Amino acid sequence: MVTETMVILLTLKIFLAFSIMLGNGLIIMAFVVDKNLRLRNNYFFLNLAIADFFVGAICIPLYIPYEWENKWSFGSELCIFWLVIDYLLCTTSVYNIVLISYDRYQSICHAISYRTKQTSISRTVTYMVAAWVLAFLVHGPAILNGSNKNSENTECRNQLLLTTPYIIITSILEFLIPTILVTYFNCCIYWSLHSRGTVRGRPVPTPNILSPVQGNSMTCTFFSKMCFPKLDEEVPSSSVKKMRRKNLSVFLKTQGEGETASVELSSLSHSNTMSVDLVAQRWKLLRDRKVAKSLAIILGAFIFCWAPYILFTIIRSFHKNDAYDFWYDFTFWLQWFNSFLNPFLYSLCHKKFRNAFVKIFCKKKVIASSQISLST
Template structure:
């Protein structure tokens, strides 16, 4: 490197250090109050919504399936994002300063990376589960046994922990980065190797797996839709001796297609909200960490918002989850006649709810 290039790099590095050292609150009182209120609503929705998912699956036997085991573990990860990550990120975003020390900054960053990575790992497992349920139903019970589900959930937590706590707490993620970060700031800078490897493991490779799985599910769903149409035509014309069996088969295929569609939408929303962050995460070390702080904050909070959306997607698309949520919100689980074994698809509904579902 010649002297001119070295001098230019030192100037750039010095200017960046000066920017990082200036820990000042640049927002006025009104904007800070608005941001605190807005982000607090998001945090509450994240915690309460995902806690309802956990309660519903834990209480109602009808919701206890291999797929919902992954959904429940995913909800635990999202709930922890709302409890232990988002509140401190909110203070950092609004105030522009970090008041909790260097060690807790490392711990916060580790939890942030681990929980977000765990979320997408769970979605990969959900795609794997739906692939066998829709495309290979005959081997589904073998592939998604209780021991296999438990092993996959363990992997969903163990691997994110390894790629977050180990490098971050040992400062391996900043090896070779010659930028000094003051104690009153918590900026998550990473070197090029960690940026590429962590992003590939945490996002891009699982994304590719999910896209392939859901593409195959989509093709299988189209094929099953044609079969359903043929069955309905056959039943309408009175052809076929065992119409009740065909009806049960048709309803089963419809449920599997609906579940695949719902989980596909959940996965798609996740990718849309996290794609900007992981793209910038890879690019930033190669452009000398010149990404503006406000851009980081926007992309990071887009990812956090995804943790708030999953419970609403479950409630909107899944009738059983919707009724389970309503029973907990209205404290109906405490009323006589309510039991963990009740059929959520056949519960009584008031006229307004019935009209809404029609």
């Protein structure tokens, strides 16, 4: 009997699949349209978006009728395909999160070697392919070896999910190890930023000035409001020069003419340079701290979406319980919900991706703003 609650849940699940495809499709489209995004670290965002996109395009649409009718009606071959793709995409998404965290760890904790070392695109692509291959090896061979054979073809599930050794091994490979790695990278980033935040045991003072970055980013109001802290903003050199000239001109207006003004101007120029350098250092530190906070949010979201499912799977394997359980079903959907969150936690809050979205969706606004700036 179809109830109102079942219809609402069905609508939400269809909306979730559509939202996953939309959010990750935007990331893929932005990467294709904007050549400025084709950097080594952004390829990992693309790899994550591809995996999550097909979660919404393949995994959920095939599971919804299976769950609604309470039987598999698409044949055993398509069942094997769906199982392999589902486990492959979810595990690949997890491994891409590890790659992104590792890249951030390298960029902050080993900034000099990270910037000077020229990593070829082929090497980056190798990392991306390795994430897919390793993800396939976790579940793929077991599923292809016939773990899901069912003579009546009314079920489509990995029968090894009731085998405790299999569950423990796969849980370690797809959850425990990635969680430890991401936590380690996040802790190293935090410790590095904490060490940089003090000079000879004293906190670095915060200059009481406005950020020179404000007003330079042309982003749509929607993206700027929903995003977490910006990850890659730096103090532009042109803004630093303007700050120096502005402070010097103010000083010249307030001082009298003569030799005394010249001497004080020389000392002010030196102190002003030191102050601006301190401002640039401070803003870089604040930017890196925002990166650390965003990584903590990412780690928390990952654990929130995956830990309940892993826990319930292990419990069911010990009790050999394959009956329907509302909370197990809820945690099953929760891991798919992580594919919905990833675009917001990663690419949509990356400045370069937001600029790409501005070029795509806010083209008129960009043209109007450029015309105003040219006229002024």
